[in-house]
Amino acid sequence: MGLFDFEDGKEGYYGEFGGSFLPEILTSTVNELRDCFYDCKDDPSFWNEFVELMHNYSGRPTPVTHLKNLSEKLGGAQIFAKREDLNHTGSHKVNNVMGQGLLCKRLGKTRVIAETGAGQHGFATATMSARMGFDCTIYMGAVDVARQRPNVFWMENLGATVVAVEDGQKTLKDAINECLRDWVTNMSTTHYALGTACGPHPFPEIVSYFQRIIGVEARDQFKALTGKLPDKVFACVGGGSNAMGLFQGFIEDDGVELVASEAGGSGPGLGQHAARLAYDDATIGVAQGYKTYFIQNDDGNMQDTHSVAAGLDYVGVSPILAHLKKTGRVRFEAATDKEVSETLRLVMSTEGLIPALESTHGFVAACREAATMDKSQSVLVNMSGRGDKDIFTVADALIDEHWKQFIRNKADEYDA
Numbered sequence: 001m002g003l004f005d006f007e008d009g010k011e012g013y014y015g016e017f018g019g020s021f022l023p024e025i026l027t028s029t030v031n032e033l034r035d036c037f038y039d040c041k042d043d044p045s046f047w048n049e050f051v052e053l054m055h056n057y058s059g060r061p062t063p064v065t066h067l068k069n070l071s072e073k074l075g076g077a078q079i080f081a082k083r084e085d086l087n088h089t090g091s092h093k094v095n096n097v098m099g100q101g102l103l104c105k106r107l108g109k110t111r112v113i114a115e116t117g118a119g120q121h122g123f124a125t126a127t128m129s130a131r132m133g134f135d136c137t138i139y140m141g142a143v144d145v146a147r148q149r150p151n152v153f154w155m156e157n158l159g160a161t162v163v164a165v166e167d168g169q170k171t172l173k174d175a176i177n178e179c180l181r182d183w184v185t186n187m188s189t190t191h192y193a194l195g196t197a198c199g200p201h202p203f204p205e206i207v208s209y210f211q212r213i214i215g216v217e218a219r220d221q222f223k224a225l226t227g228k229l230p231d232k233v234f235a236c237v238g239g240g241s242n243a244m245g246l247f248q249g250f251i252e253d254d255g256v257e258l259v260a261s262e263a264g265g266s267g268p269g270l271g272q273h274a275a276r277l278a279y280d281d282a283t284i285g286v287a288q289g290y291k292t293y294f295i296q297n298d299d300g301n302m303q304d305t306h307s308v309a310a311g312l313d314y315v316g317v318s319p320i321l322a323h324l325k326k327t328g329r330v331r332f333e334a335a336t337d338k339e340v341s342e343t344l345r346l347v348m349s350t351e352g353l354i355p356a357l358e359s360t361h362g363f364v365a366a367c368r369e370a371a372t373m374d375k376s377q378s379v380l381v382n383m384s385g386r387g388d389k390d391i392f393t394v395a396d397a398l399i400d401e402h403w404k405q406f407i408r409n410k411a412d413e414y415d416a
């Protein structure tokens with residue numbers, strides 16, 4: 001049985017995880033979305049329309065690149081990367097967002113709302129809305145608005161309204177709550193474009209459906225390049241959408257091991273990381289409309305998480321991945337901030353590639369294991385996005401004095 005062939009009475013459940021826990025007032029809207037999505041899924045011309053849009057607008061198919069220098073340097077398995085960094089807006093997020101834009105059109109809705117933490121999903125959603133002609137409102141915690149100004153700048157200039165949420169911790173969790181409140185009020189005109197393979201059913205399935213374009217392409221490309229399948233496939237996991245996207249291409253291939261890499265931050269211990277499944281600090285609960293592992297205390301209050309990669313810094317995880325861990329199909333590892341900055345330097349200097357800090361978590365696990373494997377073996381890692389957006393964080397980590405001076409000079413110009 002496939003992941004999305006639900007047993008009677010268990011629609012939206014992946015083993016014990018998933019479900020839909022929402023205010024009753026949203027039931028009709030969520031059902032309408034689900035029915036529209038299932039109609040599209042049954043219609044082969046819908047997938048073709050989506051693929052064509054991604055070819056023409058986002059530069060798909062993205063290539064698979066053999067990282068020869070990196071492989072030689074580590075002396076083990078051949079390492080290949082799926083290049084989601086080459087998408088428009090710089091990451092895989094656009095796959096989901098453009099797909100949901102097509103759904104929104106079919107639903108006859110004219111307005112899109114979304115939550116965003118680091119701002120990458122909000123940026124992609126604002127881009128899609130500009131292109132497809134929707135009104136767009138992005139909810140973002142006030143703390144995140146303050147620290148992610150470049151993304152806020154682009155969202156606003158693309159025509160979106162960015163609402164800085166002042167409730168609670170003023171971060172992603174509070175933005176999600178505010179976004180749901182908006183949906184309840186405006187559901188007749190508004191589609192909620194959720195950003196990852198989390199949240200209430202049908203969102204984990206919808207997001208996975210569009211992201212599977214990554215795995216469908218990658219499997220064919222890898223076979224064409226090498227004549228075989230990779231021994232292992234790696235992806236980083238925030239909510240789980242890029243991992244679900246790549247893994248779906250290989251999930252039926254028993255010989256291909258699927259490895260997920262979470263944010264190990266500064267190592268195990270509550271508050272130090274965002275590794276929900278690789279470390280033992282998360283427990284099962286229901287929050288934000290679905291059931292999964294959350295980093296929470298005994299009272300079910302969400303705890304602080306930490307990662308150098310803002311896009312992996314999330315308390316929950318895809319219910320589908322929680323299930324695939326439990327069944328043993330996906331193995332979970334973690335990469336610490338320190339490993340990430342070392343591996344980023346290694347990949348930049350050997351291959352001239354700049355993976356996003358998020359994606360570099362996948363590279364850490366891939367490099368670690370490739371080094372112990374045979375030269376005749378091969379691994380594929382999802383380069384989920386490009387690292388240009390991380391220049392502030394990386395420059396800090398590398399203690400780059402020239403960069404600091406540049407920022408000071410800029411500030412002085414504005415003061416003058």
Ligand SMILES: *Cc1c(COP(=O)(O)O)cnc(C)c1O
Pocket residue numbers: 091092093120195196197236237238239240241242243311312356358359384385386
């Ligand atoms: C947002 C983001 C992620 C994490 O999200 P997933 O849903 O787990 O894929 C990973 N990589 C990049 C580049 C991102 O922008």
